[in-house]
Amino acid sequence: MTENLVQRIIELKKKRNAVILAHNYQLPEIQDIADHTGDSLELARKATQIDCEVIVFCGVSFMGETAHILSPEKTVLLPDPAAGCPLADMVDIHELRSMKQEHPGATTICYVNSSAEVKAESDICCTSANAIKVVQSLNGANPIIFVPCKFLGGYVSRMTGKDLVLARGYCPTHRRILRETIVKLKEEMPDAVVMTHPECASDVLEVSDYVCSTSQMFRAVEESGARRFIVGTELGMLHPLKKRYPDREFFPTSDKAVCPNMKRTTLEKVLWSLEKMQYKVELDPEIRARALKSLERMLEHV
Ligand code: 13P
Numbered sequence: 001m002t003e004n005l006v007q008r009i010i011e012l013k014k015k016r017n018a019v020i021l022a023h024n025y026q027l028p029e030i031q032d033i034a035d036h037t038g039d040s041l042e043l044a045r046k047a048t049q050i051d052c053e054v055i056v057f058c059g060v061s062f063m064g065e066t067a068h069i070l071s072p073e074k075t076v077l078l079p080d081p082a083a084g085c086p087l088a089d090m091v092d093i094h095e096l097r098s099m100k101q102e103h104p105g106a107t108t109i110c111y112v113n114s115s116a117e118v119k120a121e122s123d124i125c126c127t128s129a130n131a132i133k134v135v136q137s138l139n140g141a142n143p144i145i146f147v148p149c150k151f152l153g154g155y156v157s158r159m160t161g162k163d164l165v166l167a168r169g170y171c172p173t174h175r176r177i178l179r180e181t182i183v184k185l186k187e188e189m190p191d192a193v194v195m196t197h198p199e200c201a202s203d204v205l206e207v208s209d210y211v212c213s214t215s216q217m218f219r220a221v222e223e224s225g226a227r228r229f230i231v232g233t234e235l236g237m238l239h240p241l242k243k244r245y246p247d248r249e250f251f252p253t254s255d256k257a258v259c260p261n262m263k264r265t266t267l268e269k270v271l272w273s274l275e276k277m278q279y280k281v282e283l284d285p286e287i288r289a290r291a292l293k294s295l296e297r298m299l300e301h302v
Pocket of ligand 1: 024038039040113127128129171197212213214
């Protein structure tokens with residue numbers, strides 16, 4: 001059955017001149033059929049570099065929107081348009097505007113986990129992979145507003161020594177990862193290296209050896225040379241880590257760290273997406289043009 005599905009996806013991909021991009025949190029079978037997998041920054045860059053007419057974006061909606069904003073000449077399809085991001089929804093355009101009113105003259109950075117409207121209203125966008133570089137690039141900017149993730153913003157502020165005006169957003173999935181679980185695992189496996197995503201709570205980041213984006217975790221495995229790893233991010237990340245490093249061991253920090261939105265994309269939905277050319281990402285052209293500016297600035301810092 002699955003083989004049949006995969007075969008039909010491959011045939012339709014060819015017919016439509018389509019490429020499948022999948023985030024590192026996608027279901028294993030989706031990652032396995034993707035042409036490219038990666039973190040948010042890598043996938044945004046890929047969307048601009050690949051030669052195709054159609055991108056099937058297996059991720060959440062802000063990722064599909066980002067690909068569409070950066071590559072409007074391609075048709076970007078989301079297999080499930082209901083795959084949203086609660087963190088992105090935590091700061092809307094009204095909240096951002098009132099933060100800007102409270103801090104006149106502020107430079108605004110938005111995390112890529114944000115709506116197209118929020119990107120359009122921001123000066124520059126960042127992902128977890130380049131947030132530190134983006135803040136460092138804003139020489140002399142003061143104040144700096146950072147939305148929507150308070151934990152990523154707090155981490156970047158500590159790492160750069162720059163005060164940031166933070167919103168109150170957080171990722172509910174990463175919030176399920178607890179410091180005490182990591183401390184306990186570390187007591188059981190003192191040789192294990194702790195890698196966490198900067199969307200985790202600040203007390204979790206304090207007990208981490210590496211704080212990095214999902215794809216930067218591959219580099220952390222190589223750099224550390226360790227054999228065992230405690231992985232503090234969404235559980236989907238375990239699949240590519242185990243696949244790439246079958247001789248190492250990876251331990252999750254919580255079996256509850258599952259993003260329900262990332263798991264909405266199934267092989268069936270990918271097939272239907274290619275069959276029916278659904279669901280096309282479409283944005284107001286004026287918002288798209290303004291959001292493009294902040295995304296282009298983001299891509300200057302890779
Ligand atoms: P990465 O860019 O590190 O892959 O993170 C994406 C994300 O949405 C984390 O919740």
